[in-house]
Amino acid sequence: MALSALTGQHKLKSILAEEARSRHAGTYIIAGAAGMGRHSFAEEFAKALMCEDPGEDGACGKCKCCNYFEGGTTPDIVRIDAPSDGKSIPVSDIREKVVSDSVIKPQFSRTKVFIINIDHVAEAGQNALLKSIEEPPANVAFILLSSLSGNVLDTVMSRSAILKISRYTEDEIYEILKSHDAPGDENDLRTICAYCGGNPGRAISMTADDSFISLSNDVTDLLLGLGSDSYTDILTDGSRFFADNKSESDMVIEIIYKVLGDILMYSTYPDREAATENASKIRKFALENRHINSIAIGRCKNAVTDYVKAMSVNANYDGACCALMIKIHEEFKK
Ligand SMILES: [Zn+2]
Incomplete structure (x- = not known):
């Protein structure tokens, strides 16, 4: 899979590919509400940052980094997601799994990548993360996921490149629903596309009801x-x-x-x-x-x-x- 396999968001995809090709490291916030595809874009971006030879469509899909990534065996990516109980990510997780680990060089890949659902990191955790973001180790990229609804500290925001996922068109959402084999005839699916607020995740949950x-x-x-x-x-x-x-x-x-x-x-x-x-x-x-x-x-x-x-x-x-x-x-x- 490459960036082009993801529907829509042409501007965002070209920025991600360009960042990966120019071999940038640093901190990015992929911003959008739940259901907008933040995880999918973060994964493709991470893969492109780790790839040895990324192109206009992101990761090459052929090099050893891509193979490890696709096989789920690369040690060079760390994902810190929201706990299923809805609580905050413990500050100890940020210290041990991110801050301490980020100073260790990537084993196989060009870049070591941390994907963190920052909306679920409380203030103490964000402050712990701040030092790593301020002086990012070489070959490290942080991809933060957020709905930007006010819980990210200004100090974190100001050190990050903010990449917004924009509203999907109705046709794009229709394409996504079809690719998910969403139940319903064309009329029902088109109605949902019109009312889901440009959010494909929301459209998918609407088809289930x-x-x-x-x-x-x-x-x-x-x-x-x-x-x-x-x-x-x-x-x-x-x-x-x-x-x-x-x-x-x-x-x-x-x-x-x-x-x-x-x-x-x-x-x-x-x-x-x-x-x-x-x-x-x-x-x-x-x-x-x-x-x-x-x-x-x-x-x-x-x-x-x-x-x-x-x-x-x-x-x-x-x-x-x-x-x-x-x-x-x-x-x-x-
Ligand atoms: Zn590759």
Whole structure:
């Protein structure tokens, strides 16, 4: 396997290949949420850094370092992952398996590589790591994995090259789902691609759960019907729908936000193809309701933001849901 075997992320892949070819060592943070493929990119990057003759596609796959790597027998890579109990990686692990080991030269490979899930290293562990990062031994590279959600110390960040994994396109996610033999017909898979937030790991877990497809259909129907619903419908049927799906409320809101965006997209680009049944429904709705323009959609999105703010301060759920539906109703009604 080489970098090209990983889907998408063309810019990131060319940076990784270039870093490996220019024989850099140092500290890198591969940044992205869980599910974005951090481990896969870290492994391919490590292999390229260790390889004797890396090319534009990363590791050569032929040299002895690559053979050892692929056989899982190289002693020159150390992986420190999150403990399965969800606790932090002990500072003793960082001292013994990383700091002490990093001064020992690689046995076979060009570079010795440490892959560390830094999000699970507490402050004491990160401080212990700092000295190794500040004065990196020759032939050593540290690849840190992080979602960059605020738990990496500034002192670690400032000494690292930050390589971000960007959102995948829907087509790329579809390709990844197919390569994982994800269950579901094309319509279902395409729907998931549209709603997974550009995150293939999330898409894969969504395919394992049938409830998402029916939820996305139901939310779309509810939203598109709001303009013609009466206040009574909203306060009874709409309210009941939100109550029944309270445990999925984050996903419901995400679907609403995405459908609002799609309405605007189809009203702006009526010829844009609709890849799923849901998308066809939204497209038809947008074309029949040309009064719902960008200003109206902007106000609906503000209503979603108001709902999210209300929930963050523990406002009454039912009240916040009704307020949201009524604001959308006002914009959608003819
Ligand atoms: Zn090689």
